[in-house]
Amino acid sequence: MLAETVGEWTKEWKREGRQEEGASMLTRLLQRRFGTVPDWANEKIAKADLSSLEEWSLRIFDAQSLDDIFADEQ
Numbered sequence: 001m002l003a004e005t006v007g008e009w010t011k012e013w014k015r016e017g018r019q020e021e022g023a024s025m026l027t028r029l030l031q032r033r034f035g036t037v038p039d040w041a042n043e044k045i046a047k048a049d050l051s052s053l054e055e056w057s058l059r060i061f062d063a064q065s066l067d068d069i070f071a072d073e074q
Contacts, residue, residue, distance in 0.1 A: 022053040029060055030069070041066055 023045045030037045037045075045053070056069050063069045 019048075019050055019053070022050055022057075023048065026053050026057050029057060030066065033060055033063075034066055038066070041070065044070060 026045055027037055027042065030041065045056075048056070059069045
């Protein structure tokens, strides 16, 4: 029982760590491409899951603006 609980905690910590790293990397990429990242974008990034962070990171290649990155329909 304890081993299962510790295993679940470890998975959650790793997931949270990947999300934080992904958010940090996306923020740095956006700063490099577009300059200062506005608060609304930082908030969206902080609340995002890994899948969204990955998708937004890929959009950097074609995006002309931050709105292109975060557009819901692409």
